Amino acid sequence: MTDLLTDRLQLRIFQPDDFERHAEICADPEVMRYIRAGPLSRVEAWWQMARYIGHWQLRGYGIWAIVERSTNRVIGHLGFLDPEGGVGFELGWVLARSAWGRGFALEGTRAAVHHAFTALDRDHIACVIRPENARSIHLAERLGAAPEREIEESGRRLIVYGIRRSETVAD
Numbered sequence: 001m002t003d004l005l006t007d008r009l010q011l012r013i014f015q016p017d018d019f020e021r022h023a024e025i026c027a028d029p030e031v032m033r034y035i036r037a038g039p040l041s042r043v044e045a046w047w048q049m050a051r052y053i054g055h056w057q058l059r060g061y062g063i064w065a066i067v068e069r070s071t072n073r074v075i076g077h078l079g080f081l082d083p084e085g086g087v088g089f090e091l092g093w094v095l096a097r098s099a100w101g102r103g104f105a106l107e108g109t110r111a112a113v114h115h116a117f118t119a120l121d122r123d124h125i126a127c128v129i130r131p132e133n134a135r136s137i138h139l140a141e142r143l144g145a146a147p148e149r150e151i152e153e154s155g156r157r158l159i160v161y162g163i164r165r166s167e168t169v170a171d
């Protein structure tokens with residue numbers, strides 16, 4: 001399980017003590033507006049954290065908690081999932097509302113993309129985004145993602161963006 005460090009962030013696996021903060025972030029309707037499950041109850045947030053930790057065991061990569069290094073506070077999570085029945089090797093991101101607009105998402109996801117294309121030797125990363133999720137589309141485009149196809153889930157249209165190794169701009 002690999003931690004990543006950027007100038008302002010540490011990406012590390014979730015720890016049991018992260019639960020309260022994780023539950024708080026995932027209960028915010030604004031943060032969860034465009035995410036399939038919507039705002040999570042405490043029980044749902046607990047199981048989600050357990051799934052994220054378990055994914056590391058199953059696949060050797062997964063979702064990191066994002067820690068702001070200057071405060072040592074968890075400000076969200078991001079990373080890779082490839083569940084059975086999913087779209088393939090997929091990058092996801094969630095930041096607490098108080099952490100938006102400071103470039104943290106770009107800084108963390110850039111490090112994750114670099115990790116995927118080097119240490120994990122992947123050549124394609126999918127990002128599944130609702131068409132109304134302008135902030136996430138902006139972030140995906142900054143990462144070099146391009147729309148590849150559309151899928152439908154529970155009657156909702158989702159755009160599958162793809163980031164290819166050859167199209168990624170070096171840091």
Ligand SMILES: CC(C)(COP(=O)(O)OP(=O)(O)OC[C@H]1O[C@@H](n2cnc3c(N)ncnc32)[C@H](O)[C@@H]1OP(=O)(O)O)[C@@H](O)C(=O)NCCC(=O)NCCS
Pocket residue numbers: 030031032034035092093094095096099100101102103104105106107128129130133135136138139
């Ligand atoms: C999607 C999400 C992570 C984007 O967060 P964000 O803070 O807007 O994204 P960024 O980190 O790219 O920061 C954006 C802005 O921070 C500003 N910024 C401030 N300080 C900065 C710095 N030091 N470096 C870079 N940008 C900085 C920039 O102006 C930038 O805007 P720009 O790209 O137009 O120039 C966030 O809105 C979120 O968590 N949404 C809810 C969850 C969600 O929908 N997840 C995706 C499901 S598909």
